Amino acid sequence: MIFFFGTRASKIKEHQLRNTTCSHCSTANSFTVTTYSRYFHFFWIPIVPLFKSSVAVCGHCKKSYAKANFSQEMQRSFDQENQRDPMKRPLWQGFGCMLLLAFFAIVFSISLYGTFFGPKHPNKASEIQDPRRAALQADIRNIGSVLSKEKEPLTYSLKECINYEIVSGLDPAKIEYFTKHEQDRLLVLLKVRDMKKIEVSSRKVLIDIIEDCVYAMDDLKGIENLYIGVEGRWNTVLVKTPLAEDLEGRFADKYKLLPFYGPEPTPALGTADSLPVRTSSDSLELGR
Numbered sequence: 045m046i047f048f049f050g051t052r053a054s055k056i057k058e059h060q061l062r063n064t065t066c067s068h069c070s071t072a073n074s075f076t077v078t079t080y081s082r083y084f085h086f087f088w089i090p091i092v093p094l095f096k097s098s099v100a101v102c103g104h105c106k107k108s109y110a111k112a113n114f115s116q117e118m119q120r121s122f123d124q125e126n127q128r129d130p131m132k133r134p135l136w137q138g139f140g141c142m143l144l145l146a147f148f149a150i151v152f153s154i155s156l157y158g159t160f161f162g163p164k165h166p167n168k169a170s171e172i173q174d175p176r177r178a179a180l181q182a183d184i185r186n187i188g189s190v191l192s193k194e195k196e197p198l199t200y201s202l203k204e205c206i207n208y209e210i211v212s213g214l215d216p217a218k219i220e221y222f223t224k225h226e227q228d229r230l231l232v233l234l235k236v237r238d239m240k241k242i243e244v245s246s247r248k249v250l251i252d253i254i255e256d257c258v259y260a261m262d263d264l265k266g267i268e269n270l271y272i273g274v275e276g277r278w279n280t281v282l283v284k285t286p287l288a289e290d291l292e293g294r295f296a297d298k299y300k301l302l303p304f305y306g307p308e309p310t311p312a313l314g315t316a317d318s319l320p321v322r323t324s325s326d327s328l329e330l331g332r
């Protein structure tokens with residue numbers, strides 16, 4: 045019967061035992077000690093080294109002694125020899141292990157590379173195609189604490205109202221604001237640093253508060269289209285616009301706010317992206 049996995053042993057050291065006498069035939073200095081290292085194999089590929097074993101054989105009477113049965117003088121001589129020249133397991137006995145480690149290291153570094161360098165390029169490309177994305181990113185970066193009533197009257201009174209209505213547990217000092225007014229459109233961005241204090245299911249209450257506050261303000265009677273984005277500590281968590289909403293409270297698509305900045309720009313003719321599309325529609329018409 046053949047086993048495709050199991051353990052095998054290989055000889056890693058052989059040496060004489062000095063200053064010993066065989067207890068069986070009384071011959072002096074007749075022992076040769078051989079040390080084996082056992083390893084686990086799979087299809088004869090060594091995976092991982094296991095334990096070492098040593099056996100001493102008398103050259104005269106051929107009696108063999110396992111290490112557990114060594115006499116005191118044999119044990120002393122054996123230890124002295126190993127201090128002088130320690131026995132090492134050969135590296136190849138861990139070949140399979142190292143192969144697996146190398147494999148995981150490669151997979152890990154590829155995924156790490158992808159995380160840091162991969163998605164940036166498509167983002168850059170889409171920002172060039174759609175300048176509204178860059179405008180939104182810039183506005184999100186500009187979310188900050190409201191400095192004074194005189195400089196930012198609109199944001200200031202919005203903040204006052206929200207502080208008054210705010211859900212218990214939230215620290216108003218940890219909420220930052222940004223507002224932008226364009227004709228009949230208003231963009232309100234909030235960053236709530238201690239968002240974790242509100243349950244995911246009740247986060248959308250924030251949207252109601254913002255809406256109530258905006259529609260109650262006299263300065264904003266002309267506003268017909270309200271665009272609200274709420275940032276958590278790491279990402280956008282709530283979005284509500286006249287056309288779309290993401291109110292799950294965990295992860296929202298901030299690009300739903302883009303219509304605030306105007307309609308989607310049509311790609312310029314003749315660019316690499318638009319060419320194949322035109323070609324395929326032409327050929328479709330030819331085929332009819």
Ligand SMILES: [Zn+2]
Nearest residue numbers: 066069102105
């Ligand atoms: Zn002997």
